[in-house]
Amino acid sequence: MDRELMAQTKNHNHGNTIVQDLGAATVKTIGNCGRFSRFQADSLVASVAACLRPETYPLIWNQMLAIGVKSVPVVMITGAFVGMVLAIEAFGQLSGLGFEEHLGVLINLSVVKELGPVLAAIMLAGRVGGALTAELGTMNVTEQILAVRSMGTDPIRYLVAPRLLACLLLTPILIVYADFLGVIGGYLISVPYLGINGRAYWALSASGVELWDITAGIAKGFFFGAAIAGVSCYKGFHCKEGAQGVGEACTEGFVGSFILILAIDFFLIVILKAIYESIWPIKLLL
Amino acid sequence: MQNEGIIELKGLTKRFGEIVVLNDISLTFEKGKTTVIIGPSGCGKTVLIKHIIVLLRPSGGEVYFHNQRIDNLDEKELGKVRTQMGFLFQSGALFDSMTVLENVAFPVRQHTQIKDPDKIDELVKMKLTLVGMDGFQNYYPARLSGGQRKRVALARAIALNPEVILYDEPTTGLDPIRADIINELILKTQKALGITSIVVTHDMGSACKIGDRIIMLHNGKVLVDGNADTIKNSTLPEVQRFIKGEVSEKDLEGLQVSFEDIKIDDKK
Ligand SMILES: Nc1ncnc2c1ncn2[C@@H]1O[C@H](COP(=O)(O)OP(=O)(O)O)[C@@H](O)[C@H]1O
Numbered sequence: 001m002d003r004e005l006m007a008q009t010k011n012h013n014h015g016n017t018i019v020q021d022l023g024a025a026t027v028k029t030i031g032n033c034g035r036f037s038r039f040q041a042d043s044l045v046a047s048v049a050a051c052l053r054p055e056t057y058p059l060i061w062n063q064m065l066a067i068g069v070k071s072v073p074v075v076m077i078t079g080a081f082v083g084m085v086l087a088i089e090a091f092g093q094l095s096g097l098g099f100e101e102h103l104g105v106l107i108n109l110s111v112v113k114e115l116g117p118v119l120a121a122i123m124l125a126g127r128v129g130g131a132l133t134a135e136l137g138t139m140n141v142t143e144q145i146l147a148v149r150s151m152g153t154d155p156i157r158y159l160v161a162p163r164l165l166a167c168l169l170l171t172p173i174l175i176v177y178a179d180f181l182g183v184i185g186g187y188l189i190s191v192p193y194l195g196i197n198g199r200a201y202w203a204l205s206a207s208g209v210e211l212w213d214i215t216a217g218i219a220k221g222f223f224f225g226a227a228i229a230g231v232s233c234y235k236g237f238h239c240k241e242g243a244q245g246v247g248e249a250c251t252e253g254f255v256g257s258f259i260l261i262l263a264i265d266f267f268l269i270v271i272l273k274a275i276y277e278s279i280w281p282i283k284l285l286l
Numbered sequence: 287m288q289n290e291g292i293i294e295l296k297g298l299t300k301r302f303g304e305i306v307v308l309n310d311i312s313l314t315f316e317k318g319k320t321t322v323i324i325g326p327s328g329c330g331k332t333v334l335i336k337h338i339i340v341l342l343r344p345s346g347g348e349v350y351f352h353n354q355r356i357d358n359l360d361e362k363e364l365g366k367v368r369t370q371m372g373f374l375f376q377s378g379a380l381f382d383s384m385t386v387l388e389n390v391a392f393p394v395r396q397h398t399q400i401k402d403p404d405k406i407d408e409l410v411k412m413k414l415t416l417v418g419m420d421g422f423q424n425y426y427p428a429r430l431s432g433g434q435r436k437r438v439a440l441a442r443a444i445a446l447n448p449e450v451i452l453y454d455e456p457t458t459g460l461d462p463i464r465a466d467i468i469n470e471l472i473l474k475t476q477k478a479l480g481i482t483s484i485v486v487t488h489d490m491g492s493a494c495k496i497g498d499r500i501i502m503l504h505n506g507k508v509l510v511d512g513n514a515d516t517i518k519n520s521t522l523p524e525v526q527r528f529i530k531g532e533v534s535e536k537d538l539e540g541l542q543v544s545f546e547d548i549k550i551d552d553k554k
């Protein structure tokens with residue numbers, strides 16, 4: 001009987017630990033979500049405040065130089081290849097149907113609306129986001145962020161707000177570069193290489209791509225930029241000790257921004273489509 | 287007569303998960319004096335000193351500065367309190383993307399209306415001269431030695447003329463001569479500026495040299511509270527061992543056991 005009781009308690013304990021583990025994991029996840037939301041809310045407030053304080057403009061400007069200028073080449077290369085690959089791939093399919101002159105619409109619409117913004121943002125998540133997480137993470141593990149706090153300065157205001165604003169302003173600009181090179185890349189493959197009539201290519205593109213498409217693509221950039229900076233800075237601020245902690249934070253930061261970019265893209269498409277459809281009738285009237 | 291207390295800890299307790307690092311500590315730090323807190327590595331000295339400037343929040347108990355409770359203030363209100371204190375980190379924690387000049391100028395730019403670069407240069411020069419580091423303005427921290435970094439960090443900590451300076455292991459990791467330079471600096475800043483100093487260290491020599499009052503921490507509690515003589519004359523075995531730098535019988539046994547295990551393993 002004793003043994004039975006023991007076995008029972010053991011079983012009971014075992015069940016308990018699973019429940020406990022689950023509970024602990026849930027509590028931790030909720031805690032992390034809370035911490036993340038709190039961080040983003042603080043960053044938002046600090047960023048708005050930073051916009052109103054001219055003293056922080058040099059900080060933002062420095063970050064824009066550090067983040068932006070060096071990203072231009074990689075973003076341009078990304079855009080160019082997207083355009084070129086699309087041209088080759090789509091040509092094979094369209095020429096079979098005899099629609100090869102529509103290649104321009106297909107390439108330019110895809111580049112401007114979707115692939116340019118998303119791939120440029122993902123490139124930036126790796127390049128800029130990685131650098132932000134590594135920089136802030138190193139500052140965190142060497143107590144430099146604590147030092148900022150110890151001197152009575154809010155590290156979110158001093159470190160996060162300028163980076164967030166810089167990303168917010170720069171991502172749309174860099175997307176313009178990616179779009180531009182994507183269009184050129186697509187053209188170079190389609191017209192000189194695949195021998196499509198250049199005039200038809202541009203005429204059909206111009207009728208197929210609206211200003212709305214370009215604007216929507218660039219507008220996404222603000223959200224992508226905010227996502228990259230938000231996730232990367234958060235990961236840097238909360239990384240574990242040591243070189244390994246910083247490394248892990250960089251990986252998690254990139255994966256996090258990547259997924260967030262795709263998710264934001266999906267929801268923005270849905271929302272932008274709804275907006276477009278609601279203003280379409282008005283446009284017809286005009 | 288009792289001197290005016292500038293910082294007061296009431297029943298300060300800190301837990302990390304299950305581990306109790308500080309257990310119900312009550313202390314009053316007097317104005318204009320140098321109080322040294324000693325104890326072996328890992329006994330919670332850094333945790334204690336971080337509570338004084340509320341970089342960590344207590345699990346229980348209260349922290350007072352000028353009779354105002356500060357451990358429950360939000361970060362914004364704490365900002366003002368913190369500008370009245372200087373904190374010297376164990377690692378220095380200089381900003382490695384900034385030069386020495388920019389490091390020392392950082393709190394000045396953040397918290398004063400001094401905007402004129404010449405005035406800032408002058409102020410930084412003055413602070414650096416005080417710690418014997420004038421001329422290094424354009425160096426990056428990576429190019430400085432450990433002792434030089436601590437001195438620059440001290441210059442940064444006193445840039446706003448704080449009322450209180452908190453030193454976390456200022457002499458650790460330095461050779462005896464450099465360590466003594468830091469000791470002299472602590473004495474000098476206290477005498478010259480009338481600053482209240484709280485120093486955390488495990489260096490007994492440094493503690494006796496600079497401390498008006500010495501407090502020993504052990505297992506999260508205050509073990510001894512007095513001056514250098516009180517500590518030296520204490521009959522408590524933990525205190526004597528700490529002063530002489532001896533290891534306890536129990537720790538020694540632990541070491542022997544592990545060596546014998548290795549020997550047996552080798553024979554196999
Ligand atoms: N953020 C933290 N999380 C968990 N444990 C901590 C943390 N900070 C310190 N500790 C623990 O508190 C104890 C005291 O640390 P510390 O104050 O740094 O010691 P020291 O006296 O050497 O400065 C150590 O055992 C350490 O593991």
Ligand SMILES: [Mg+2]
Pocket residue numbers: 331332333376454455
């Ligand atoms: Mg310590």
